[in-house]
Amino acid sequence: MEFSKVFIMNICILTTLTYTAMLVHKYVLSQASGLLKYVFSVVLAIGAGWLTMYFSFNLGPDIKFDLRFVPLIICTLAYSNPLTLLVIGAGIGAARLTFGLQSAAWAGCWNLVLLGVLCMILNIVLKRVGWRFWEKMTVIIVSVNLMNCLNVAMLGTIPFHLFVTDIAPIILPISIVLSGFFVFMLRDFQIERLRVAELQFAHDSLQKQTDQLMEARQALEEKAGQLMLSSQYKSEFLANMSHELRTPLNSIIALSQFISDQEKPTGEQSETSEYAAIIHASGQELLRLIDDILDLSKVEAGRMEILNEEVIISEVTYVLQYHFRHMAEQKGLQFTVQLEPELPAFIYTDALRLQQILRNLLSNAFKFTATGSVKLHVWKPEREQTGHPGSWIAFSVRDTGIGIAEPMQEPIFEAFQQADGSISRKYGGTGLGLSISRALAELLGGYLELSSAAGEGSTFTLFLPYR
Numbered sequence: 001m002e003f004s005k006v007f008i009m010n011i012c013i014l015t016t017l018t019y020t021a022m023l024v025h026k027y028v029l030s031q032a033s034g035l036l037k038y039v040f041s042v043v044l045a046i047g048a049g050w051l052t053m054y055f056s057f058n059l060g061p062d063i064k065f066d067l068r069f070v071p072l073i074i075c076t077l078a079y080s081n082p083l084t085l086l087v088i089g090a091g092i093g094a095a096r097l098t099f100g101l102q103s104a105a106w107a108g109c110w111n112l113v114l115l116g117v118l119c120m121i122l123n124i125v126l127k128r129v130g131w132r133f134w135e136k137m138t139v140i141i142v143s144v145n146l147m148n149c150l151n152v153a154m155l156g157t158i159p160f161h162l163f164v165t166d167i168a169p170i171i172l173p174i175s176i177v178l179s180g181f182f183v184f185m186l187r188d189f190q191i192e193r194l195r196v197a198e199l200q201f202a203h204d205s206l207q208k209q210t211d212q213l214m215e216a217r218q219a220l221e222e223k224a225g226q227l228m229l230s231s232q233y234k235s236e237f238l239a240n241m242s243h244e245l246r247t248p249l250n251s252i253i254a255l256s257q258f259i260s261d262q263e264k265p266t267g268e269q270s271e272t273s274e275y276a277a278i279i280h281a282s283g284q285e286l287l288r289l290i291d292d293i294l295d296l297s298k299v300e301a302g303r304m305e306i307l308n309e310e311v312i313i314s315e316v317t318y319v320l321q322y323h324f325r326h327m328a329e330q331k332g333l334q335f336t337v338q339l340e341p342e343l344p345a346f347i348y349t350d351a352l353r354l355q356q357i358l359r360n361l362l363s364n365a366f367k368f369t370a371t372g373s374v375k376l377h378v379w380k381p382e383r384e385q386t387g388h389p390g391s392w393i394a395f396s397v398r399d400t401g402i403g404i405a406e407p408m409q410e411p412i413f414e415a416f417q418q419a420d421g422s423i424s425r426k427y428g429g430t431g432l433g434l435s436i437s438r439a440l441a442e443l444l445g446g447y448l449e450l451s452s453a454a455g456e457g458s459t460f461t462l463f464l465p466y467r
Helices: 002-025 034-054 068-080 084-099 103-126 133-155 160-262 267-301 314-332 353-369 422-429 433-443
Strands: 307-310 336-339 344-350 375-379 392-399 447-452 456-465
Touching: 002 034, 002 160, 034 068, 034 084, 068 084, 068 103, 068 133, 084 103, 084 160, 103 133, 133 160, 160 267, 267 375, 307 314, 307 336, 307 353, 314 336, 314 353, 314 375, 344 353, 353 375, 353 433, 392 422, 433 447, 433 456
Parallel strands: 336 375
Antiparallel strands: 307 344, 375 392, 392 456, 447 456
């Protein structure tokens, strides 16, 4: 029973020393060199063996029983260099001599040296086989404990017959069980420490990635701010330049109109009148382009003012019908305006911007329609058609023109975009009308939809809320 108490005390000492060593390694030697950590671990193993001898079971005046060989077992599983095990074994053996230089002390010293040699051999052999950890642990524990008992019996410190019959049957099973328990406990503790270390590493990696993402986000926000500022400067520049260009252009248009009206169509004067008319028409076209750029820049710069007022639907359609009637007659197209009977008499919106959107849609319809018809249809959609609550009014412009292929139906709403390069060459235009119309529709609280197919005409529908 005394053997068990001493051995259990040895296990407690070794456990406490191991845990203390881990704390020192973590908080004191974390930044130390590899050589210093190596020397510290070797000295610690020798010191652990010395402590077990200090709290050993004294069978006689010079005979000690303890678990001084357990650090060798642990080191056999932990170290890759087999010579280190011989150094530790010799160091623990030399530590036995600190308790006296009697024959029993020298026997204990040689016992640890021989155990060091055994552990060195086991370390070399077990590295070459593909055994699992628990298989290696069992072989080392049993081999070291058997070798320890054999050395004690052979070195003659205790009578051979007495050791084999009375002492070995007690201390061998106890030392094997306690050695296995300590290794198991240390292994479990080591696995837990590794798991904590992996979690800490994962946390540090995640924190590093988070910091990198935050830095990238900050950089993107800064770039986005710069882009917004650049866009604002561009829009303000276009707005100011468009406004400044209107003044001389209006003078050119007025003077060309004056010259055209004053000249009579005879001889050389007729050519002057014709040139003036060309200048006047070109000036009007340039003025419309400047107006479109001005409107687009105002929308992008957030300077477009919207006036919410009562707008009579029939008046809007009458003005549009009157405006495009002559164009329809010139191209030989049928132009109709249809108002559904369930429509309200008026809606609340900006009359000027509403007419601008519809004029753009009708202008495109007439431009791209050679034969057939153009129709303006005003109707009241159901809630399922809009997907929005409240009352809505729809203005549909349907034509029988060239139509738009599906891949190009979204890009044509972008500024300076048309269905393809041949469109601008054949029909002219800058591609600003639909971009401005969509932006104005959003400012009015509505949206534009397109239904079209190549060669089958197009239908542009403006949805606006009643209020």
